[in-house]
Amino acid sequence: MRPAVLRLKRGHDRPRSHPWIFKGDVADVSDVVPGTVVTVLDSAARFAGRGIFNPKPALCCRILTRVDEPLDRAFYLRRIGEAIARRRRSPVLAGAIRDPRIASRRAAETATGDAGAERIVWSEADGLPGLVVDRYGAVLVVQCLTLGMAEARAVIIDAVRSHLGTLPVFASDDPTAAALEGFQPVRGWIGAAGPERLTVHEGRVRLQVTLGGGHKTGLYLDQAENRRRIGSIAAGRAMLDAFSYTAGFACHALGGGATAALCIESGPDALAGARANLAMNGIADRAEVRAGNVFDELRSLERDRRRFGVVVLDPPPFARSRGALEAAARGYKEINLRAMRLLEPGGVLATFSCSHHVSDALFAEVCREAAVDAGVTLRVLETLTQAADHPVLLTVPETKYLKGLLLEAL
Numbered sequence: 048m049r050p051a052v053l054r055l056k057r058g059h060d061r062p063r064s065h066p067w068i069f070k071g072d073v074a075d076v077s078d079v080v081p082g083t084v085v086t087v088l089d090s091a092a093r094f095a096g097r098g099i100f101n102p103k104p105a106l107c108c109r110i111l112t113r114v115d116e117p118l119d120r121a122f123y124l125r126r127i128g129e130a131i132a133r134r135r136r137s138p139v140l141a142g143a144i145r146d147p148r149i150a151s152r153r154a155a156e157t158a159t160g161d162a163g164a165e166r167i168v169w170s171e172a173d174g175l176p177g178l179v180v181d182r183y184g185a186v187l188v189v190q191c192l193t194l195g196m197a198e199a200r201a202v203i204i205d206a207v208r209s210h211l212g213t214l215p216v217f218a219s220d221d222p223t224a225a226a227l228e229g230f231q232p233v234r235g236w237i238g239a240a241g242p243e244r245l246t247v248h249e250g251r252v253r254l255q256v257t258l259g260g261g262h263k264t265g266l267y268l269d270q271a272e273n274r275r276r277i278g279s280i281a282a283g284r285a286m287l288d289a290f291s292y293t294a295g296f297a298c299h300a301l302g303g304g305a306t307a308a309l310c311i312e313s314g315p316d317a318l319a320g321a322r323a324n325l326a327m328n329g330i331a332d333r334a335e336v337r338a339g340n341v342f343d344e345l346r347s348l349e350r351d352r353r354r355f356g357v358v359v360l361d362p363p364p365f366a367r368s369r370g371a372l373e374a375a376a377r378g379y380k381e382i383n384l385r386a387m388r389l390l391e392p393g394g395v396l397a398t399f400s401c402s403h404h405v406s407d408a409l410f411a412e413v414c415r416e417a418a419v420d421a422g423v424t425l426r427v428l429e430t431l432t433q434a435a436d437h438p439v440l441l442t443v444p445e446t447k448y449l450k451g452l453l454l455e456a457l
């Protein structure tokens with residue numbers, strides 16, 4: 048059976064280079080079962096690609112291929128194989144630009160297979176919109192974010208396993224995405240069960256992962272390289288890990304010789320995870336884990352005239368929509384301003400925003416305003432971004448979302 052056809056409106060050419068088609072881009076679409084394949088034609092009826100259609104969300108179709116080919120088992124096998132091959136080549140390539148020491152260490156760990164964690168498939172950036180596959184040691188975590196990917200789950204799991212071996216697979220769908228797309232999110236083992244709690248290595252640090260319980264698919268893998276970076280500059284300094292989640296940054300800092308670490312986090316499970324990670328790494332004696340709201344705690348640290356040699360600010364996305372930008376900018380400014388005031392001379396602030404809607408320029412502007420108001424002069428040591436296994440596509444700017452600055456107080 049020929050796939051259904053979706054025709055784009057005249058002047059709506061973005062889908063020729065970008066995988067997203069919104070309802071407003073569509074001139075007409077034939078009767079199609081939600082979650083199945085459509086052939087996309089431009090307004091002149093030329094082939095523009097093939098994607099999966101879902102009439103429920105405003106983003107109704109994501110293009111998977113620009114070649115006239117079926118989206119079948121062989122397609123997924125090849126695409127997933129390419130994503131894996133890219134990563135086997137790229138830790139050195141991509142990472143070397145930022146920090147060769149980290150890149151070579153990371154490449155060595157990936158090569159030994161082992162107990163490391165990595166993102167294997169990242170949605171649009173790997174030509175598989177709506178699919179995330181992570182490896183935590185010898186366990187695979189599959190997250191379907193679209194109806195189309197949820198329907199293809201069995202084929203996808205088969206494909207990943209034929210490349211990486213028959214590892215246990217845990218499904219970790221995101222309920223918000225599932226509601227938007229109209230499918231039942233799956234959380235749990237697909238087939239034979241593996242260990243629900245596991246320990247992965249991230250350089251010299253070991254981190255616990257509770258499948259199905261934590262944020263993301265278990266860890267914030269996008270920050271893996273930045274955590275190591277902090278580990279490499281923290282020796283002899285007191286560090287503050289604000290929005291710590293399970294204390295990944297603090298573990299790296301203490302592992303790298305920090306004299307003390309204070310973790311601030313509001314989530315009870317994250318707090319328990321932070322305590323467990325610090326204990327497991329044998330560094331709990333130098334750490335304090337504080338349950339609280341970072342906004343309040345920063346103020347109280349300022350009142351107490353506390354100073355730190357390293358501060359990490361890794362908040363959740365403050366701007367979940369474009370409309371929330373202004374309030375988000377205020378929030379970012381507030382925490383940055385207060386964090387800057389806690390830096391000792393020569394102290395370093397690693398500050399991040401993972402809000403898709405906050406541009407590099409806006410983030411830099413907010414940090415600039417914060418520095419002015421804080422009365423602190425800061426040197427930009429580095430700009431930071433997401434780990435290399437979360438690649439960025441030039442034509443899909445949404446794939447770059449994690450922005451960071453490493454700033455030194457003069």
Ligand code: SAH
Pocket residue numbers: 262266267270274290291292293294295296311312313314317339340341342361362363
């Ligand atoms: N740095 C972490 C990831 C941080 S994600 C890592 O590398 O693993 C952001 C964290 O901030 C989440 O764990 C969330 O629970 C926490 N959080 C959100 N709002 C908060 C607030 N106002 N005060 C304290 N923690 C908060």
